[in-house]
Amino acid sequence: MKQNEVITGQDFREMFACATAWLEKSASDIDALNVFPVPDGDTGTNMLLTMHSCMEEAYRAPDNSTSAIAQAIGKGALMGARGNSGVILSQILRGLAQDMAGKESLTGADFASALEEASRMAYKGLSNPVEGTILTVIKDAASAAQKLVSEGETSLISVMEAAVNAANESVANTPALLPILKESGVVDAGGQGLYTLLEGALHYLRGEAEQIQFRKPQMVASSVPMTARPSEMIAADEVPFGYCTEFMLKGQKLKPDKVRTKLEKKGESLIVVGDDTTVRIHIHTLDPGDIIHYAASLGTMHQISIRNMDEQHRDFLEMQKDKAPAVDIAIVAVVSGNGLAEVFSSLGVTAIVPGGQTMNPSTKDILHAIESTVSDKVIVLPNNKNIVLTAEQVTSLTNKDIEIVATETIPQGVAALLAFDFEADLTTNARLMRQAMPAVRSVEITRAVRSTKINGMKIKRKQAIGLLDGELVTVGDDTNSVLCDTLAKLDLDNKEIVTIYFGTDTEQTEAEQASIAIREQHPQLQVEVIRGDQPHYHYIVSVE
Amino acid sequence: MTVRIVTDSLSDITDENSGGVDITIVPLTVLFGRETYIDRVTITTEEFYRRLTTQNILPSTTQPTPQAFADVYNRLAEETDEILVITLSSKLSGTYQSAMGAIEMMEKQCRVEVIDSETVAMGLGLVVLAAARAAQEGMKLDELVHFVHQALPRTHFIVYFDTLKYLAKGGRIGKAQGMLGAMLSVKPILTIKEGEISPVTRVRSQAAGIEYLYNFVTSFQHIEALAVEHSTQPEAAERLVDRLSASFPDKPIVRSIVSPVLGVHAGPNAIAATVLEGT
Numbered sequence: 001m002k003q004n005e006v007i008t009g010q011d012f013r014e015m016f017a018c019a020t021a022w023l024e025k026s027a028s029d030i031d032a033l034n035v036f037p038v039p040d041g042d043t044g045t046n047m048l049l050t051m052h053s054c055m056e057e058a059y060r061a062p063d064n065s066t067s068a069i070a071q072a073i074g075k076g077a078l079m080g081a082r083g084n085s086g087v088i089l090s091q092i093l094r095g096l097a098q099d100m101a102g103k104e105s106l107t108g109a110d111f112a113s114a115l116e117e118a119s120r121m122a123y124k125g126l127s128n129p130v131e132g133t134i135l136t137v138i139k140d141a142a143s144a145a146q147k148l149v150s151e152g153e154t155s156l157i158s159v160m161e162a163a164v165n166a167a168n169e170s171v172a173n174t175p176a177l178l179p180i181l182k183e184s185g186v187v188d189a190g191g192q193g194l195y196t197l198l199e200g201a202l203h204y205l206r207g208e209a210e211q212i213q214f215r216k217p218q219m220v221a222s223s224v225p226m227t228a229r230p231s232e233m234i235a236a237d238e239v240p241f242g243y244c245t246e247f248m249l250k251g252q253k254l255k256p257d258k259v260r261t262k263l264e265k266k267g268e269s270l271i272v273v274g275d276d277t278t279v280r281i282h283i284h285t286l287d288p289g290d291i292i293h294y295a296a297s298l299g300t301m302h303q304i305s306i307r308n309m310d311e312q313h314r315d316f317l318e319m320q321k322d323k324a325p326a327v328d329i330a331i332v333a334v335v336s337g338n339g340l341a342e343v344f345s346s347l348g349v350t351a352i353v354p355g356g357q358t359m360n361p362s363t364k365d366i367l368h369a370i371e372s373t374v375s376d377k378v379i380v381l382p383n384n385k386n387i388v389l390t391a392e393q394v395t396s397l398t399n400k401d402i403e404i405v406a407t408e409t410i411p412q413g414v415a416a417l418l419a420f421d422f423e424a425d426l427t428t429n430a431r432l433m434r435q436a437m438p439a440v441r442s443v444e445i446t447r448a449v450r451s452t453k454i455n456g457m458k459i460k461r462k463q464a465i466g467l468l469d470g471e472l473v474t475v476g477d478d479t480n481s482v483l484c485d486t487l488a489k490l491d492l493d494n495k496e497i498v499t500i501y502f503g504t505d506t507e508q509t510e511a512e513q514a515s516i517a518i519r520e521q522h523p524q525l526q527v528e529v530i531r532g533d534q535p536h537y538h539y540i541v542s543v544e
Numbered sequence: 545m546t547v548r549i550v551t552d553s554l555s556d557i558t559d560e561n562s563g564g565v566d567i568t569i570v571p572l573t574v575l576f577g578r579e580t581y582i583d584r585v586t587i588t589t590e591e592f593y594r595r596l597t598t599q600n601i602l603p604s605t606t607q608p609t610p611q612a613f614a615d616v617y618n619r620l621a622e623e624t625d626e627i628l629v630i631t632l633s634s635k636l637s638g639t640y641q642s643a644m645g646a647i648e649m650m651e652k653q654c655r656v657e658v659i660d661s662e663t664v665a666m667g668l669g670l671v672v673l674a675a676a677r678a679a680q681e682g683m684k685l686d687e688l689v690h691f692v693h694q695a696l697p698r699t700h701f702i703v704y705f706d707t708l709k710y711l712a713k714g715g716r717i718g719k720a721q722g723m724l725g726a727m728l729s730v731k732p733i734l735t736i737k738e739g740e741i742s743p744v745t746r747v748r749s750q751a752a753g754i755e756y757l758y759n760f761v762t763s764f765q766h767i768e769a770l771a772v773e774h775s776t777q778p779e780a781a782e783r784l785v786d787r788l789s790a791s792f793p794d795k796p797i798v799r800s801i802v803s804p805v806l807g808v809h810a811g812p813n814a815i816a817a818t819v820l821e822g823t
Contacts, residue, residue: 215638343727422743496749
């Protein structure tokens with residue numbers, strides 16, 4: 001199959017078979033991503049079983065028209081849908097089928113239109129659609145496909161490519177939309193599953209069905225940094241997940257919308273899909289008996305499955321333990337401000353101790369963070385002169401091997417963190433990190449808390465003051481001018497990168513203006529402006 | 545009869561840098577959407593990087609088919625009775641499988657040995673070049689296999705990437721996953737470890753990256769061969785070459801361009817250095 005502009009029914013079926021085979025190769029990897037709505041680790045498997053049911057029906061289709069095969073796939077999806085993601089996938093497939101009714105073959109425009117319908121159906125089945133999931137991925141894929149068609153593209157393979165690319169980006173972005181994904185450092189499992197299916201279909205259209213037996217789908221990497229949670233927040237979540245209850249209901253005049261409204265308050269992750277004679281129901285509930293009782297009053301129940309999700313979750317945690325990357329050396333950093341905490345986490349810090357100037361953490365706080373890490377080798381970055389001593393106290397209070405890399409400023413902390421060598425041992429890393437510290441100069445701009453005279457400068461209370469590596473060197477009324485004056489004390493012509501972290505008291509536009517002013521004077525410099533959210537300091541600036 | 549040496553286009557060996565030794569290269573394929581190109585045959589590296597950086601389409605790559613290897617084996621079998629194939633890491637591409645699969649498809653009688661180098665680029669290239677010279681001097685297949693297995697652990701490949709964007713999109717990020725999503729602009733230094741892409745450290749500028757590469761190379765006591773590669777910036781690579789030539793005046797430095805197949809993941813402005821450690 002090359003140069004696919006249009007495909008007919010048999011190709012359409014083979015395309016689905018290829019997509020299913022591609023999904024099968026990564027089902028267990030997708031299981032491992034599963035944290036939402038319940039971390040029970042079965043998303044990939046459920047999607048795959050749903051696809052198997054579709055393919056069984058597809059081979060039983062009455063004729064080989066695209067329409068007949070699509071209808072068969074849609075029917076198979078409803079009959080065999082398993083789990084949360086499986087049921088949403090079944091809605092997607094039924095949407096595709098519905099839009100393709102009566103079609104002999106499939107063009108790029110047909111496919112784009114079918115994707116739109118699929119997206120609409122997927123949202124429709126849920127009483128409470130959540131973004132950052134498979135829903136967002138089908139929506140983004142559909143709109144990319146539709147956009148290409150509206151630009152005049154007709155070939156199926158091009159439309160599929162657009163859908164695959166959009167799905168990839170959409171999956172990578174799911175952690176930005178769904179906080180639990182971000183905290184867990186994963187992309188959405190259902191979204192990944194859908195992307196894998198589309199990619200498998202594209203492989204078929206490209207004529208690569210044979211070659212893919214040697215290859216394996218890749219998991220999409222998150223485009224959003226993982227957030228290390230402050231150590232005190234890492235406590236076990238003890239809310240029970242209850243029972244994942246699902247079955248097919250057959251009867252007359254079932255009215256899925258009415259069933260959905262009736263069940264809405266009875267649990268989480270409710271999905272009710274189907275038509276007046278066949279309805280598939282999926283719900284996470286603490287009382288499955290209640291649901292079954294209600295359903296029995298409407299018709300007959302089939303393929304009933306009730307699973308204890310707390311048990312599944314425990315198994316999932318075991319599985320995660322095996323899959324999680326071994327953190328040989330953990331890094332604990334003392335940081336204040338959400339922005340700075342994100343910067344440090346994104347660079348690999350395992351636990352953050354909130355604190356800094358005027359709010360020094362206690363030895364116990366730091367100890368607690370150290371103990372919360374899974375590693376028995378820990379590097380501590382105090383990031384403040386006044387915290388170094390406190391941090392050093394910890395060494396004698398724990399059985400873990402501790403290295404205190406005595407960073408006195410945030411820029412030193414970042415420089416030390418960057419120098420971390422993934423191949424080296426604890427002592428070597430501590431040495432490398434210490435060596436990296438002098439390469440960076442730290443500038444801090446804050447306000448004087450009282451009137452005084454230092455280094456021959458007369459300072460009034462609340463005036464802006466500039467510190468260079470902790471030494472007070474400038475004073476003035478305007479924050480940005482003080483920043484520029486302080487930077488002027490450095491030989492900026494021989495520097496490469498200036499990173500400005502602006503604090504809670506500073507507007508982003510103000511920081512941008514400072515950045516422009518610096519670049520105008522020193523065009524060779526690379527200047528980055530980052531929200532640090534730190535209190536007290538208008539600016540913390542690293543110059544290297 | 546001389547043992548013939550076969551490798552893939554990921555070795556970054558070209559007619560210009562091979563020093564005239566006899567090596568047969570089986571190219572991988574680069575796909576820009578539906579357009580298919582043969583690595584370094586129907587697309588030049590320069591043209592590839594121009595398209596990579598100016599067009600909004602992310603290329604993908606595929607391994608050579610078993611048939612492509614079988615054709616090469618059959619052709620070489622006319623002239624020799626022993627062939628040694630050294631491929632890039634089997635964890636990064638199915639090339640090794642194709643090279644293995646092709647053995648059964650051969651029509652001629654000829655011994656073929658296939659070695660998975662577990663590395664890429666000049667990490668592979670320097671070993672292939674050494675093997676080709678040894679073959680030319682008359683080393684036989686069994687000895688050559690031993691020779692290559694001895695040499696592979698002594699080759700150290702390290703690469704500076706200007707961005708992890710391309711590696712992440714291609715899904716080959718391996719253990720460098722943790723480097724993604726940094727809130728600052730950081731540039732990764734990566735290596736190949738047990739066949740997979742693996743993080744070494746991070747720097748904040750290309751100058752710092754080149755400094756790191758220089759310090760890495762000079763940290764070796766005994767050096768047998770060196771290579772320096774770039775993706776889009778020959779002048780930056782030359783700066784590294786100049787410094788290394790000054791430190792190691794008697795060592796020739798093999799220059800190459802990172803193959804488009806690797807370039808799909810490396811992206812623009814990458815610089816790589818490889819050391820073949822002496823014994």
